[in-house]
Amino acid sequence: MDFEFPNPVKIVQRTARDFARQAVAPLVPQMEETGRFPKSLLRSLADVGLLGVIVPRKYGGSELGFLARTVALTEISKVSAAVGVTLQCHHMQTAAILDWGSREQKERHLPALCRGDYLGTCAITEPTGGSDLTGMGTTARPERGGWVLNGSKCFITNVHLCAAPLVVAKTGEGSRGLSAFLLKKGAPGFSVGRDEHKVGLRGADTGEMFFKNCRLGSESLLGDEGEGMKAALKTISEVGRPGMAAAALGILEAALEEAVKFSKSRTLYGKPIANLQAIQWHIADIMMDLESARLLCYRASWLKDQGRLDCATHMTMAKVFATEAAVRATRKALEIHGGCGTMMEYPVQRLWRDAMVCVSAGGTTEIGKIVLSRAALN
Ligand SMILES: Cc1cc2nc3c(=O)[nH]c(=O)nc-3n(C[C@H](O)[C@H](O)[C@H](O)COP(=O)(O)OP(=O)(O)OC[C@H]3O[C@@H](n4cnc5c(N)ncnc54)[C@H](O)[C@@H]3O)c2cc1C
Known part of the structure; x- marks a missing residue:
């Protein structure tokens, strides 16, 4: 190997x-x-x-x-x-x-x-709940030469800087009841709503989309009618989840760096706190979380590059583990900073806030565990 x-x-x-x-x-x-x-x-x-x-x-x-x-x-x-x-x-x-x-x-x-003419985005989540894809309310009704969209999306990354977003809408019932479309910004009946004010990942735009009798030509359908669920699940599991896992891995690396830097520079009882065993154990925990997440992320990405069909399970595992590990590790890094960790001038608080937001984006931990347990039980 x-x-x-x-x-x-x-x-x-x-x-x-x-x-x-x-x-x-x-x-x-x-x-x-x-x-x-x-x-x-x-x-x-x-x-x-x-x-x-x-x-x-x-x-x-x-x-x-x-x-x-x-x-x-x-x-x-x-x-x-x-x-x-x-x-x-x-x-x-x-x-x-x-x-x-x-x-x-x-x-x-x-x-x-x-x-870089514009940013890309995939709009799937709705106010009715991101975990339940079949419960989505946005509909695309066929009409001569195209489709009419009605409904709304929320929590959509990059929506303000995307000229041609991908939108998933309901065109029927059940698992073949969703279809994907490529919209054009400025299409009549399509508007972008507020820019969300998030606690973390500040600098990643997140917003809403509204469709009111929004007419699309037939050329806007992406894939075949009824393939939207398959397209959404493949894109989320094989691209979105490893992407969020990599973001968490970056946070973990930064958390270790900040924890080491602070523990060497902060002096208590006449010595750097890096000499205290409790601090050393925190650092060891952060390190183990970082390296475990790294191995899961690299292996899942390698499997995808090899065209292996089982990559999605590994990517889900990487996402759940890395994002949860980032939350654990940034909390420990923050604790090592004592009161300084709660001050805005220390980057560790940003790492902690960013880690928290990464947990639900791309699918929550609970949904990830459902996917994983299904793979194991089947
Ligand atoms: C920063 C950010 C960026 C995002 N970007 C995008 C984007 O670009 N495009 C997009 O489409 N979406 C995006 N999302 C939405 C994201 O995918 C959803 O937040 C996520 O899928 C969860 O959906 P929800 O927030 O509606 O929570 P809900 O689905 O309402 O879930 C609420 C709680 O119930 C739990 N739950 C749900 N179902 C089950 C179950 N069966 N068993 C046990 N527990 C369950 C969940 O785990 C969660 O704890 C983004 C979210 C964030 C925070």
Whole structure:
């Protein structure tokens, strides 16, 4: 078994690390303040090949695969999980178009998404509950030459900066009752609502969408009618979950760094608190969570690159473990900081807030465990 990254992945890791330090880190205070994704980052993310990391070269991507994607998202998220999550949701739309799009849809949308003309998004969740896909209320009714959409979506990442969102709507009943569509911003009857004020991942835009007799042409259907559930589940489990896992991995790396730095610099009883065994145990726990999450994330991404069908189970495991581990680890890192951990000038509080938000985005821990137990029991 070879634990060494192939050369192209090493290059992506270095590129993403440098980019995160130079281009993303200076924007973190502004993102924390406004809660908005800085538009100025879009083109530079495209320039370093991160928007099209899983897209083939013929559509303008850098075609580096899922392990490279995970490694890049981790480096970005170590500096800003908000930017990591923005990127990962963007990748979800590129993957869905690759998997389900017609040649014409791929040629029209993928180069624009890779160039950073706009961000990608997949709109599935509704106010009626994100865990229950069949309970969604947004409908797409067939009419001559197209479809009429009615309903709403909520908690949608990147919605404010996406010109052609992917939307899943009800076209029938049961598991074949959902279909996916590619909308155009500005289509009559389609509007974007408020930008949510989140406790964490500030800098990843999250918002609402409304459809009121929104008319779409027949060319907007992505995949076949009735394939929306399959498309949503595959995109969530094979792209969304590993993306959130990588964001959590970045948070875990940052948590370990902050915990070590503080425990070496804070002096009590005449010595750095790193000498106290209770602090050392916290650090050891953070380290074990980090390395366990890392192995799960890398293996799941590697399986996806090998085209293995069982990758979805491993990606769900990586997502549930890494996001829960990030919550545990950031809490411990925060405790190591004592009162300083609760002060806004110490980054550890941001890591803790970001970790909490990563738990539900991409599917909750409870839903993840249902998926995993089903895989084990079947
Ligand atoms: C920052 C952020 C970004 C997001 N981005 C997107 C996006 O881009 N696109 C998109 O479509 N969605 C997005 N979401 C929505 C996300 O996918 C949902 O929040 C998630 O699926 C959970 O849905 P919910 O919040 O409606 O919770 P609910 O589904 O209402 O769940 C509430 C609680 O019930 C539990 N629960 C539900 N069903 C079961 C069950 N069968 N057994 C046991 N417990 C259960 C849940 O685990 C949870 O604890 C985002 C969310 C966040 C926070």
